[in-house]
Amino acid sequence: MQVTGDQFTLAAALARNDLATFPDYPAEIRAPVGTTYGVSGFQIHFGADDVFTPGDAPDVLVAMNPAALTTNLRDLKRGGLLIVNSDEFKAANLRKAGYAANPLEDGSLSSWDVLAIDITKLTQAAVASTGLSSKEAARCKNFWTLGLMYWIYGRSLEPTVRWLEAKFAKRPELVAANVQALKAGHAYGETAEISHHRYDVPPAAVQPGKYRNISGNIATAWGLLAAGQLTGLPVVMGAYPITPASDVLHELSRHKALGVTTVQAEDEIAAICVAIGASYAGSLGVTVTSGPGMALKTEALGLAVSTELPLVVVNVQRGGPSTGLPTKTEQADLFQAVYGRNGEAPICVLAAATPADCFAMAIEAARIAVKYMTPVILLTDGYLANGAEPWRVPDVSKLAKIPVTQRTEVEGFHPFVRDPKTLARAWAVPGTPGLTHRIGGIEKDFKSGHISYSPENHELMSRTREAKILGIAEDIPEQGIEVGADHGKLLVLGWGSTYGAIREAVSRCRARGLDVSHAHLRNLHPFPRNLGALLGKFERVLVPEMNLGQLVRLIRSQYLLPAISYTKIQGKPFKVDEIESRIRQELEPGDRPSATNGSSAVHEEP
């Protein structure tokens, strides 16, 4: 199903629609077919206007069996088009999905425009000439359905035919069967008198340039590749496979020719230690993980803070705590990123807002890491990692170079001699004559870098490390406004992957005449230097998050503002409607639509 979704996405992108996607698949590798927990879904929102989210309520739902229908029907708009594979609506499957009666026959689907098609049988008939067994032939039904969808939306079959030819180059019989299925599904649309279901979605108006579709994990990997080139440093990634972060490791391990070394370490601790060792030796050390792995890296992060080595740590957040919801999304690791270490161990924390934004933020993380000799945590999440959107391919030669200084001057050297402006310590790399030195996790003397247990020195070093990180605020962009005025009644302040939903919700509310603006934080620690002043220009600040209220507490504690928390923790992104309702609840007190779908507002003071 994910493959079909990817192909449909590509077709929409090639038709120049703006789009956003949301794959939703089970944690189990091959969950039993027909069960509700085995349903693998793929949602896409595309259009001729700007698209910021995968959408709240689909206009079209394709359900390949009863389990897919029962898990997704609640989201389909009333009156929307429902395409079902009626072959699969047999007693056993209906039972597995919890249906007492066949919904195709009992009238329960009368609110929707149902197109029930014997997709399995039609597919088997279409590929009969290829000699595949009937079981193998039935496996082509997704491509038959894709062909029908291509007819409905007037898409070209060619890119998918090319993809099948490349994918199954060694199994020509599979290419033939899937192409025949694809074409048969397309032809079915022509002949089955369903032309009232055809849609024309014209191209979106976007900035001129060359575009491609990109997911957050690939954008993160490519950002790290670019960071290597822009700094002129080899990139060494230590990583341990973990959902939903592994694709970053997979992608980087394909690009040795671009100067990347990947080490699949024995565990999460070793993974970050490999990266720290690499940075110590003069490379750009990076590691990527998700929540439980982040917990294991905690001690080593402290070492990187103490030894002041550059390091990029990407946390692709997922539902927690513990194993939690491995394939679902959440934003509950913000406190962990900002505070989660023993001792006073300040670290710069960034967050990407959209899948494509992961590219720029990965580069920014590397820039700060090498300039300030510090670990930088980049927070993405499962929604960004697997979601995709069109990305305007940058001209690599025009990306800003990142200057890197590795010390060679012997005069006046000690390992903790600092740049007076950035407070970054000297990066003296093994192999450099005259600069041999020893560093470690024990406190260092401010003036010599030697071991020191002096009380005054520890205070000085602790405050210096803190000042260094807070000083980054002078080196990052001021906080801007995404939508709306820079003052007014209500500011919706978001961070991370809630970007699309907030932006669309705020835009809708403004269209209703409400005085609301949207600001989105990419710098979580330190905050942009003007943030306090900006927040002060609004009567109220609303902070939607996929956790129990973490950014809101940071904002309250830093600026002593009674910011309002709005949270959702279901492993699923916010719907635009949910945020829109919450904004209206704030600004239209007479007309209080309640938040939908079980979301609850958290108002308590920390």
Place this chain on the structure above:
Amino acid sequence: MNDVVQPTPLTRKDFSSDQDVRWCPGCGDYSILANVQRVLPELGVRPENMVWVSGIGCSSRFPYYMSTYGFHTIHGRAPAIATGIRAANPDLSVWLVTGDGDGLSIGGNHLMHCLRRNVDLRMLLFNNRIYGLTKGQYSPTSEAGKVTKSTPDGSTDYPIDPASLALGCGSSFVARAIDVDADLLGAVLRRAGKHHGSAFVEIYQNCVVFNDGAFDAFTAPEVRPERTIRCEHGKPLLFGKEKNRGLRIRPGTLELEVIELGKDGMTEADVLVHDETNAPLAMLLAHMPFPEFPVATGVLHAVERQTYDAALAAQHEAAAAKSGKLSLQQLFETGETWTV
């Protein structure tokens, strides 16, 4: 004009830092440090091209006393950090110092994977069979029933043998030495220094404060010849002051036995000749129960095989040759794109 500048020969002083050594008086670590500083100049690696990496524990203070690059890291993780250093710069000579707690307890996993990968580094494990820095708890190499502060009724664990573990991990070089046996330690360090791949060296090291005399039964000078056997490649496995006892495979078994030359018609021809490339033999030697057998020292096992670093480098070269010079721009434009 073609003056060849002869590099000044390195001396022990080139490897000694200006920091006061803070081990307890009489600690076996002093002897190890002195021997390391004595042998290193012979390897011809300049101090700036050498990195000493350690974890946490008494032994892990070692890098501070070397005037090379040094990284005193966190408990048990030195092998992983050293792997990162080698991955980033395979030209550096990397030495790792660990102990029985750091390397076998909290860091056992990293030690295992470092050795199996054959990362090109030297790993010196100072085994004193006790936790010293935390003031005297039993360690993974403490004998069963060890009474310590944390085990007032005796430990209930069986100990692990570090050399056997290293052999089990597929280490390409496994040796044993004794802190106070300068000749043996020097010879082992020289060999380890020249080995390509993970060179694992277990050093029996006496902790005077918390486990004094732990190895006296075979390391004390008066018993050492009778209670240890120094393994040297290609030489018969003989021991004893008179070199009159030796090891052989007990006929019809897969066991070693001690034989006495001149007794029961035994001659030197009956004695097993040490073959350091033979891993099963190394395992038999490492496993010999004491005091029925002597403790095997020296280079138990050494083979050359591709190192992790070399394999990485080979993949990089192959990738560069295969994709030519695919630029980042080209990568970004691979697959389906569209122009607006």
